[in-house]
Amino acid sequence: MTFAINWDYLRDVLGLLRWLHVFAAIIWIGLTAFFWFMESHLKTPIPGGPEPTDGVSGETYYLHGGIFYFRRYKGGPDHLPANVTWHPQWYAYGTWVTGFLLLCIVYFWKANTYLLDPSVADISPVLGVTICVALLAFSWLFYDRLSRWLIERERLLVSLLFIYIVAVSYGLSHLLSSRGVVIEVGAVIGTWMAGNVLFVWEPLHRMFFAAKSEHRIALDEGLMAISWQRAKHNAYLAPPVLFAMLGVHFSFVSGSRHAWLALIGFMIVGGLLRYFYIWRNRSRVIVAIPAVAGALLIALVIWLAPSTAPAPAPATALTAGDAGTTGGGDAAVTAGRAVFAKAGCGSCHTLTAAGAAGTAGPSLDQAKPSAALVSDRVTQGVGTMPSFSGKLSAAEIKEVATYVSTVAGK
Numbered sequence: 001m002t003f004a005i006n007w008d009y010l011r012d013v014l015g016l017l018r019w020l021h022v023f024a025a026i027i028w029i030g031l032t033a034f035f036w037f038m039e040s041h042l043k044t045p046i047p048g049g050p051e052p053t054d055g056v057s058g059e060t061y062y063l064h065g066g067i068f069y070f071r072r073y074k075g076g077p078d079h080l081p082a083n084v085t086w087h088p089q090w091y092a093y094g095t096w097v098t099g100f101l102l103l104c105i106v107y108f109w110k111a112n113t114y115l116l117d118p119s120v121a122d123i124s125p126v127l128g129v130t131i132c133v134a135l136l137a138f139s140w141l142f143y144d145r146l147s148r149w150l151i152e153r154e155r156l157l158v159s160l161l162f163i164y165i166v167a168v169s170y171g172l173s174h175l176l177s178s179r180g181v182v183i184e185v186g187a188v189i190g191t192w193m194a195g196n197v198l199f200v201w202e203p204l205h206r207m208f209f210a211a212k213s214e215h216r217i218a219l220d221e222g223l224m225a226i227s228w229q230r231a232k233h234n235a236y237l238a239p240p241v242l243f244a245m246l247g248v249h250f251s252f253v254s255g256s257r258h259a260w261l262a263l264i265g266f267m268i269v270g271g272l273l274r275y276f277y278i279w280r281n282r283s284r285v286i287v288a289i290p291a292v293a294g295a296l297l298i299a300l301v302i303w304l305a306p307s308t309a310p311a312p313a314p315a316t317a318l319t320a321g322d323a324g325t326t327g328g329g330d331a332a333v334t335a336g337r338a339v340f341a342k343a344g345c346g347s348c349h350t351l352t353a354a355g356a357a358g359t360a361g362p363s364l365d366q367a368k369p370s371a372a373l374v375s376d377r378v379t380q381g382v383g384t385m386p387s388f389s390g391k392l393s394a395a396e397i398k399e400v401a402t403y404v405s406t407v408a409g410k
């Protein structure tokens with residue numbers, strides 16, 4: 001018996017990192033949301049209340065699980081108690097690290113299938129991956145420098161950052177596959193958010209804690225302003241980045257020819273909804289915001305709808321039996337067409353000859369798989385592609401393999 005590494009299986013298994021990625025992200029965003037909620041509910045303490053209020057700038061009796069919590073000490077108490085709890089930042093780092101590893105495993109590993117699209121740009125996997133990694137690093141430096149420089153010009157800064165994201169999406173749409181664009185834009189924004197934690201809050205907390213321990217009053221106003229600026233940015237960036245991360249699962253977005261613009265549209269919807277909640281937390285309900293977001297959402301859905309009516313056309317074209325156009329009446333090819341339609345391969349794969357335009361899986365026109373590969377994938381399944389053994393007979397699998405390997409890319 002020979003031992004060989006099954007790389008596809010290994011890649012699938014490494015995809016388990018998603019579990020960790022989503023878990024860490026939920027806690028990160030959840031903790032952030034909780035602090036925003038808390039900030040907006042803390043009230044100036046009432047002197048003569050049940051507790052001493054020295055140094056307390058806000059308090060509330062937050063009821064959770066039968067226990068009351070929460071006070072805010074701006075600048076901290078004069079003498080730092082021994083029981084200070086540090087805000088856990090590991091979830092942010094965990095989210096970024098697992099996210100980057102997933103990017104490597106899912107997109108870089110099979111760059112030709114997932115990241116690149118020769119009909120968009122004919123670049124090598126090495127070049128594509130290098131561009132993606134370099135863009136993450138450059139984007140962080142650009143964002144951080146610009147934000148520090150324009151610390152007092154928030155509106156200008158936000159406009160420039162928005163333009164940057166639009167430009168990046170548009171630029172990438174000329175280099176990467178549409179899924180590649182969606183995930184890379186998400187990674188750029190996710191890197192901003194994680195960078196804020198690592199390069200802004202981490203040093204701030206350490207500095208602040210050290211100063212407090214030495215009984216210095218060390219509220220560096222400049223640093224505090226940057227910290228507050230980044231807190232606002234992260235609050236707004238969370239919904240857009242979530243959309244980008246999930247975007248590849250919406251083939252009407254990631255499969256659209258205008259994926260980059262659709263992505264921006266959905267991100268704006270997310271940002272608007274965040275804006276609405278920020279005002280609502282301050283007890284102002286501005287109905288116009290969700291109304292605009294809703295209108296934009298509907299416009300996007302209409303715009304992205306499949307253009308000409310006959311989406312089910314492939315099925316009819318298949319039964320119409322113009323066998324002469326593919327493989328000159330080869331019985332296996334003709335039979336394979338019917339299997340392709342019956343098994344619903346087209347809901348996930350693009351195959352022009354079959355009129356199929358699915359985008360959940362790689363385009364078969366692009367992959368041009370051999371009959372052996374098709375047969376293997378259909379029998380075993382791979383990643384999110386289910387196994388068809390049991391659903392299709394061995395003969396049918398052979399037929400669909402012959403069909404796909406014959407017509408792909410034609």
Ligand code: HEC
Binds near residue numbers: 382384
């Ligand atoms: C539920 C969606 C789905 C369906 C249905 C589906 N596939 Fe797939 N398929 C995928 C995904 C996703 C991949 C890529 C998996 C990976 O590499 O992680 C894939 C990969 C493949 C590959 C390998 C491509 C390559 O270059 O690595 C072939 C060939 C293939 N599918 C053929 C078929 C055929 C034929 C059918 C119908 C019998 C079918 N698929 C049905 C989602 C699907």
